[in-house]
Amino acid sequence: MAMKTGFLLLATVLLLAACSKPAPPPNAAPIEVTVVTIDPQDAANVVVLPGRVQAVRTAEVRARVDGVVQKLLYTEGSDVNQGQRLFQIDPRDMQASLDAARAALSRSQSEAANAAQDLKRYKGLVGTGVVSRQQYDTAVARARSAQSEVVESQAQVEKARLNLDYTTVTAPIAGRAGRAQVTVGALVSAAAGTLLTTIEPLDPIYVNFSQSSSEVQNARRAIAEGRLKVPELDAVGVTLLLEDGSVYPAPGHLNFLDLSIDRATGSTALRAEFPNPKRVLLPGQFVRVRIDAGEWSNSILVPQRAVTLLADGAHVMVVGPGDVVEQRSIRVGPLYQGSWAVLGGLKAGERVVVDGLQKIRAGQKVSVAVKEPAAREKPANTQPPA
Numbered sequence: 001m002a003m004k005t006g007f008l009l010l011a012t013v014l015l016l017a018a019c020s021k022p023a024p025p026p027n028a029a030p031i032e033v034t035v036v037t038i039d040p041q042d043a044a045n046v047v048v049l050p051g052r053v054q055a056v057r058t059a060e061v062r063a064r065v066d067g068v069v070q071k072l073l074y075t076e077g078s079d080v081n082q083g084q085r086l087f088q089i090d091p092r093d094m095q096a097s098l099d100a101a102r103a104a105l106s107r108s109q110s111e112a113a114n115a116a117q118d119l120k121r122y123k124g125l126v127g128t129g130v131v132s133r134q135q136y137d138t139a140v141a142r143a144r145s146a147q148s149e150v151v152e153s154q155a156q157v158e159k160a161r162l163n164l165d166y167t168t169v170t171a172p173i174a175g176r177a178g179r180a181q182v183t184v185g186a187l188v189s190a191a192a193g194t195l196l197t198t199i200e201p202l203d204p205i206y207v208n209f210s211q212s213s214s215e216v217q218n219a220r221r222a223i224a225e226g227r228l229k230v231p232e233l234d235a236v237g238v239t240l241l242l243e244d245g246s247v248y249p250a251p252g253h254l255n256f257l258d259l260s261i262d263r264a265t266g267s268t269a270l271r272a273e274f275p276n277p278k279r280v281l282l283p284g285q286f287v288r289v290r291i292d293a294g295e296w297s298n299s300i301l302v303p304q305r306a307v308t309l310l311a312d313g314a315h316v317m318v319v320g321p322g323d324v325v326e327q328r329s330i331r332v333g334p335l336y337q338g339s340w341a342v343l344g345g346l347k348a349g350e351r352v353v354v355d356g357l358q359k360i361r362a363g364q365k366v367s368v369a370v371k372e373p374a375a376r377e378k379p380a381n382t383q384p385p386a
Contacts (some may be wrong), residue, residue, distance in 0.1 A: 010321040032367040033356035035319055036306070038346050040298040045228060047293050048241075051209030051272075053285040058114035059173045061086060062195055064166040065094060065186035074181050080171045080199065087169040087180075087196055094167050105153035112146035119143045175201035176279075197219065198218065200283055205276040207240065209250070209289045210267035219293075230294035231367035238272040241288040250275045298348055302337040307332065314340070315352040318358065319368055325353065327362045357373075 071088035119139045125131040136375030178198045222228035240248035246372040252274035
């Protein structure tokens with residue numbers, strides 16, 4: 001009886017185990033992925049760099065005579081015209097020097113006139129023996145010396161007149177006059193070149209920026225290979241992005257490209273010119289410069305999320321014939337605002353997976369949902385590829 005009961009228990013356990021074994025799964029449906037189709041196209045080469053605003057010219061207004069500042073004749077921080085009076089330096093000392101120089105000139109002119117009369121008289125007598133040849137030669141030399149003193153006195157008068165004029169300090173150029181660097185009552189010096197103020201024209205205005213030598217070299221190589229087409233220097237359009245992120249409304253143009261590399265920074269200096277009628281841009285202001293530096297020929301860009309960076313390089317998943325996925329090694333360049341520049345490993349018409357990468361593996365068949373071509377969904381390039 002006990003043996004029979006044990007047999008029944010064993011049969012029951014085996015039956016339950018058989019019932020609890022899971023049934024084999026049905027055939028799984030292919031995983032759906034989103035792909036972009038590679039479509040090389042010409043793409044705008046837009047380079048964004050930090051820059052700083054600079055006045056086209058900066059005139060340092062300095063003292064040209066010694067004296068005490070009597071008056072401030074302009075409003076600090078206002079626009080001034082060329083020749084407008086800015087400072088008045090005490091003119092009395094310069095006026096006295098001018099009066100003394102005029103007196104010396106009058107004395108020299110009198111002596112010259114007297115010497116000329118003596119020479120005239122001696123000239124008529126030298127042949128008669130009344131006046132010796134030596135006396136005549138002395139009269140000639142005296143007349144010439146007197147005339148030289150007149151010329152020298154005239155120069156002293158002109159110099160004194162200039163010094164008197166310099167006591168009224170005027171603007172050498174038109175522009176925005178800065179803060180006065182001296183106050184009324186201050187003693188200024190011509191020898192020390194005392195700085196009085198500065199004047200900077202604000203319309204038009206420059207923006208200085210630089211680009212690394214490696215990027216310049218890459219661009220030159222791309223131009224030589226025909227991959228990058230660039231316009232003439234003065235036809236390169238430039239847009240400014242202000243500190244608050246807004247776009248400066250007036251476009252500018254590139255007007256200077258240095259042909260040497262700065263030893264300290266390893267970069268090349270560039271400069272753009274912008275109209276500034278409303279004085280929005282001020283010297284010293286930091287901005288970002290967006291340069292329309294030509295077009296790239298047959299660019300291939302892939303969204304950043306489609307590229308996997310591993311120790312052995314960059315990889316993408318490509319959907320091949322029969323919708324089977326394969327892993328592809330690619331060579332990438334710079335990152336363009338969310339898209340990698342692909343320099344090798346992909347060609348036109350291939351399909352690259354952008355969504356669903358976590359669910360698939362190489363050799364797996366997938367269901368494809370196609371997006372726009374990769375080259376169409378990219379933003380403008382922000383720097384040249386290597």
